[in-house]
Amino acid sequence: MNCSTFPSLLLALVQLRLCSPTTQNFSAQNTDQSYTTIQRVKRGWVWEPLFVTEEETSTMPMYVGQLKSDLDKEDGSLQYILTGEGADSIFFINEHGKIYVRQKLDREKKSFYILRAQVINRKTRLPIEPDSEFIIKVRDINDHEPQFLDGPYVATVPEMSPEGTSVTQVTATDGDDSSYGNNARLLYSLVQGQPYFSVEPKTGVIRMASQMDRETKDQYLVVIQAKDMVGQAGAFSATATVTINLSDVNDNPPKFQQRLYYMNVSEEAPVGTTVGRLLAEDSDIGKNAAMNYFIEGDSSDVFGIITDRETQEGIILLKKRVDYESKRKHSVRVKAVNRYIDDRFLKEGPFEDVTIVQISVVDADESPVFTLESYVMEIAEGAVSGSLVGIVSARDLDNDDSPVRYSIVQGMHLKRLFSINEHNGTIITTEPLDREKTSWHNITVTATETRNPEKISEANVYIQVLDVNDHAPEFPKYYETFVCENAVPGQLIQSISAVDKDDSEESHQFYFSLAQEATNNSHFTVKDNQDNTAGIFTAVSGFSRQEQFYFFLPILILDNGSPPLTSTNTLTVTVCDCDTEVNTLYCRYGAFLYSIGLSTEALVAVLACLLILLVFFLAIIGIRQQRKKTLFPEKVEEFRENIVRYDDEGGGEEDTEAFDISALRTRTVLRTHKPRKKVTTEIHSLYRQSLQVGPDSAIFRQFISEKLEEANTDPSAPPYDSLQTYAFEGTGSLAGSLSSLGSNMSDVDQNYDYLLGWGPHFKQLAGMYASQRSTRD
Numbered sequence: 001m002n003c004s005t006f007p008s009l010l011l012a013l014v015q016l017r018l019c020s021p022t023t024q025n026f027s028a029q030n031t032d033q034s035y036t037t038i039q040r041v042k043r044g045w046v047w048e049p050l051f052v053t054e055e056e057t058s059t060m061p062m063y064v065g066q067l068k069s070d071l072d073k074e075d076g077s078l079q080y081i082l083t084g085e086g087a088d089s090i091f092f093i094n095e096h097g098k099i100y101v102r103q104k105l106d107r108e109k110k111s112f113y114i115l116r117a118q119v120i121n122r123k124t125r126l127p128i129e130p131d132s133e134f135i136i137k138v139r140d141i142n143d144h145e146p147q148f149l150d151g152p153y154v155a156t157v158p159e160m161s162p163e164g165t166s167v168t169q170v171t172a173t174d175g176d177d178s179s180y181g182n183n184a185r186l187l188y189s190l191v192q193g194q195p196y197f198s199v200e201p202k203t204g205v206i207r208m209a210s211q212m213d214r215e216t217k218d219q220y221l222v223v224i225q226a227k228d229m230v231g232q233a234g235a236f237s238a239t240a241t242v243t244i245n246l247s248d249v250n251d252n253p254p255k256f257q258q259r260l261y262y263m264n265v266s267e268e269a270p271v272g273t274t275v276g277r278l279l280a281e282d283s284d285i286g287k288n289a290a291m292n293y294f295i296e297g298d299s300s301d302v303f304g305i306i307t308d309r310e311t312q313e314g315i316i317l318l319k320k321r322v323d324y325e326s327k328r329k330h331s332v333r334v335k336a337v338n339r340y341i342d343d344r345f346l347k348e349g350p351f352e353d354v355t356i357v358q359i360s361v362v363d364a365d366e367s368p369v370f371t372l373e374s375y376v377m378e379i380a381e382g383a384v385s386g387s388l389v390g391i392v393s394a395r396d397l398d399n400d401d402s403p404v405r406y407s408i409v410q411g412m413h414l415k416r417l418f419s420i421n422e423h424n425g426t427i428i429t430t431e432p433l434d435r436e437k438t439s440w441h442n443i444t445v446t447a448t449e450t451r452n453p454e455k456i457s458e459a460n461v462y463i464q465v466l467d468v469n470d471h472a473p474e475f476p477k478y479y480e481t482f483v484c485e486n487a488v489p490g491q492l493i494q495s496i497s498a499v500d501k502d503d504s505e506e507s508h509q510f511y512f513s514l515a516q517e518a519t520n521n522s523h524f525t526v527k528d529n530q531d532n533t534a535g536i537f538t539a540v541s542g543f544s545r546q547e548q549f550y551f552f553l554p555i556l557i558l559d560n561g562s563p564p565l566t567s568t569n570t571l572t573v574t575v576c577d578c579d580t581e582v583n584t585l586y587c588r589y590g591a592f593l594y595s596i597g598l599s600t601e602a603l604v605a606v607l608a609c610l611l612i613l614l615v616f617f618l619a620i621i622g623i624r625q626q627r628k629k630t631l632f633p634e635k636v637e638e639f640r641e642n643i644v645r646y647d648d649e650g651g652g653e654e655d656t657e658a659f660d661i662s663a664l665r666t667r668t669v670l671r672t673h674k675p676r677k678k679v680t681t682e683i684h685s686l687y688r689q690s691l692q693v694g695p696d697s698a699i700f701r702q703f704i705s706e707k708l709e710e711a712n713t714d715p716s717a718p719p720y721d722s723l724q725t726y727a728f729e730g731t732g733s734l735a736g737s738l739s740s741l742g743s744n745m746s747d748v749d750q751n752y753d754y755l756l757g758w759g760p761h762f763k764q765l766a767g768m769y770a771s772q773r774s775t776r777d
Helices: 343-348 412-417 584-596 600-627 633-641 680-693 698-713 753-758 760-776
Strands: 050-053 062-066 078-084 091-093 098-101 112-121 132-139 153-158 166-169 187-192 197-199 205-208 219-227 237-247 260-266 274-278 291-296 303-307 314-318 329-338 352-362 374-380 388-391 404-408 418-420 426-429 440-449 456-466 481-484 492-497 511-514 524-528 533-538 550-558 566-576
Touching: 078 091, 091 112, 153 166, 166 237, 187 197, 197 219, 260 274, 274 352, 291 303, 303 329, 314 329, 374 388, 388 456, 404 418, 418 440, 481 492, 492 566, 524 550, 753 760
Parallel strands: 050 132, 153 237, 260 352, 374 456, 481 566
Antiparallel strands: 062 098, 078 112, 091 098, 112 132, 166 205, 187 219, 197 205, 219 237, 274 314, 291 329, 303 314, 329 352, 388 426, 404 440, 418 426, 440 456, 492 533, 511 524, 511 550, 524 533, 550 566
8 A cells, every 4th residue: 555645734734644554654744844753653554643723713623634544435434433532522533534623722731632543344343454543732822921930039239340240030931832933932121220231132131231339329120021922923921020239349438527626635534535536437338338547646645546346436535644734735637447448449549538636635623743753852860850851842733823732641650750841842850860770761742732622642752861870880699709728829719790780882891909908918819801800819828717717808890981980899708628629519518507606516416306306296296186086986977967957848758859868877888879760750740649549549559569679679778668776866756756667557557647736747748648547447
């Protein structure tokens, strides 16, 4: 069978081809060349897709295409049958094999239908060819408008961005078929936003069309339009709004609003006082408007400036006290500089500005001012009372004619040494000064305005007491000098030196010699070493302790002061029973015996007598202490601890906390105490219950059993019911013994009515036992 091709249909429909079984491949295209389909080759018919335009409006069924078999002789013997999606409901086929669509189709709901075609003999109802599958595709029409799904848009771009800078991109979507025709091909255009912005027609990218300054306008509203069908006539369109904000860059320097500012500061203002504030305005915002302030020139020593981080103001501070009388105006040059600078805009000029601040010093009533901050004065020691020490001077800078009163404000001891004339500041002594006691005196002098006593100033006065040679030299210590009986002439027995309390302009120089009265009749000589020391030498030999035990040698010491002073110091030389080597300890011992007039043997005898007397005295004390001991120490202890005073009502035999029972025990039976279970709370609780249930209650029986078992198993303490012997309990008690161990009667036979007569202290006890007896009766 040969293949035949039908001419293409109107309305851009692709008709099908019906061929006999073959091994050839067929392909077909619609008339507008927009689709290429791959045919299906099988044993039977080979079909190309059929197309139908969506939403065609007609009251009659629309023709889609025709099926025709080569075996059809058009005599009405064959019948075409259509099955599959939408068969009979949407599509139907007539006896000539023509396919029609009954209703409107929407491609966006279903874009194609799969159907099967078969040719049968009308009489035999048997197929004359195998059935075959084919597709009917719904061809798109432009029935959807573009949509901006992400709008409205907000974008930010730095100010002064160059032309062509990308700002953002907008994207619209179209529900039509983008693979067929121009129905879904969009074209973007700018409706609002010229001449500052532009948009790329195909991509929707918005770009800067010119440089813009945020300080002029910081927000722009741009409207973008999207049209389908590439903007052709009859196309649908949609718009989107894009809000574009300009972000700040540092393109503006700080600017002072004034070239000259005026401020005031009091001369009494302390260091750190805020003088004033000034602001250099910057059109930028955020960190781009942050700035630092500086003070230029010599004024930076007196004034400083810091930046307020919150307001970006410059705060001028006082770094040094100002004085109205010295300088009444200060011209301060202040510079403001941006903290963060963008290098791109440096060509526009420096990002700084300068202004002048004129600061006037306000006069204030100040305290008097001394001519010097501190004074140093001198006076010779020993000067008579009333001697001039020096003069201090202060004046009131506000009014030179204002009188000032002076006074000394230090301790009373300084006021006793010095006084000051309150009118002219003359300081004099009130008594002679001794440099050796105090070489410097520090006093504080005040100056007070007589017209305003609150204005007071102070100055320190340091007074140095100059030395006068008023102290003679002397030995620095007491010398112990010994000489042996067999000493030879010229033997050195002692080296001496001297000290002087006075100061010397040069180094001290001392001269040593024997006093005049000892020069002609002396057993010793003095040799001056010319270095402030001297040596004592023997002049004779053959010293004898029996003849002379001590020698008193007068030494004359002369200083080099002006005038020079001398002193006579006595050196005691002790004769010692020794060879050429002196034993100092032995010599001291011999000197001591000599001074008290005893020999060595006599001293030993005296010490022996003292030792015998001490032993005898200690023996007498020991005997007396032994006699004071008693024969019965345990009884004495019991007498001491037997009396116990009770100020409250006892809790009965089970009350173990009312007193210390150890006081009633003898020492022979005391044992290590074993802690017992504290039962005070249990007793109180049981007593409250006893008032309700009585003594026959199981609670009482359980408690008594537990306590009895505890007493039997505790070897460290006596049981509660135990016979104790109290030798000093006393007699004559009307109550008698409270113990029940010696009674022949049981608890049942006991009559407790006598408890009622014991007074209010036993009222509760009487109530308990009386109630028990009445219950038993």
